[in-house]
């Protein structure tokens with residue numbers, strides 16, 4: 635088991651990562667929440683079938699109840715958020731209650747926002763079950779989607795702890811490995827050239843990565859995220875770098891309809907576009923052809939979906955949270971590992987999107 639301690643401006647907490655670290659849950663709750671009036675596990679319908687029992691078994695001496703939400707982006711809606719809060723009121727949770735988020739980023743984002751909202755805030759613990767959640771469970775961004783934009787309704791709310799049992803990852807389908815690995819690539823590209831080269835040389839088939847190696851690369855990703863959120867918890871400046879690939883990625887997710895494209899797959903396309911812009915605007919020296927060759931090998935889509943209109947993507951990007959006064963901003967790379975936030979002119983974006991979409 636490895637422990638990564640996170641110290642943000644608002645809170646210190648630990649991330650425990652490794653096989654069977656779920657055992658830590660019992661000790662952590664005994665030590666810190668022994669008087670919890672209720673412990674609510676929020677999970678989704680797939681994770682419930684696969685891993686809920688394991689977690690419940692660790693909590694047999696506590697007053698545990700469960701609320702199950704739809705799997706995937708369907709969990710991040712206002713209706714599910716509201717239904718969750720209704721259930722908590724009906725079950726008489728109070729300010730001494732605790733929420734556990736058992737699942738991927740969608741469950742973590744929803745449950746963290748629910749916990750922040752119930753009676754103005756009760757504590758929650760992240761129990762991530764996906765590769766992608768090495769990113770979502772750390773750093774305290776929690777939110778639901780709005781038809782007009784991704785993660786538009788939410789708050790910053792740090793968890794009490796992150797208990798990342800990598801044995802849960804063994805049940806993930808290949809598409810979810812791929813989605814999560816997109817954020818690992820992001821963490822490498824924005825801050826750690828050696829890590830990027832390691833990934834590129836070591837990983838050619840995501841289905842063959844063993845749990846031990848997943849643990850190691852997820853921990854590296856978490857360290858990248860830690861370094862940034864410790865400096866800038868609420869995205870006043872450098873935290874925006876974690877949004878590399880997301881300006882276009884979020885626009886693709888929203889335009890396709892949430893859940894049609896996984897988050898990680900959408901941001902991979904967004905990263906390719908941001909790399910193309912980085913070459914244009916920041917003289918980045920990097921072979922996008924080589925990058926795409928690797929992505930193809932791993933099974934990623936690497937084009938903007940045919941049915942998406944450029945003008946509509948631009949409208950979406952104008953609504954991005956990084957925009958100021960409607961001016962679209964992209965995270966670009968000056969060099970591998972050296973990101974920068976750049977304001978872009980819409981005409982320039984339109985031209986570059988047309989070239990990208992046209993395969994040029």
Ligand SMILES: NC(=O)c1ccc[n+]([C@@H]2O[C@H](COP(=O)([O-])OP(=O)(O)OC[C@H]3O[C@@H](n4cnc5c(N)ncnc54)[C@H](O)[C@@H]3O)[C@@H](O)[C@H]2O)c1
Nearest residue numbers: 680705706738739740741763764766769770775802805806
């Ligand atoms: N808060 C943040 O900082 C942050 C960071 C990155 C992404 N996100 C958000 O996270 C979400 C994506 O996260 P995700 O990819 O984990 O999505 P997810 O929670 O939707 O999980 C993906 C799918 O995998 C299933 N699943 C989860 N764990 C499983 C397991 N162990 N075995 C088998 N199936 C399992 C889920 O049921 C779901 O169908 C997006 O909404 C994205 O916006 C948030």
Ligand SMILES: O=C(O)C(=O)C[C@@H](O)[C@H](O)[C@H](O)COP(=O)(O)O
Nearest residue numbers: 769773775784785873876877880955
């Ligand atoms: O933690 C961050 O900050 C990130 O930007 C991480 C992203 O991978 C993540 O998708 C996040 O939810 C995006 O945040 P948003 O503010 O653009 O919605």
Ligand SMILES: [Zn+2]
Nearest residue numbers: 817880897901
């Ligand atoms: Zn992301």
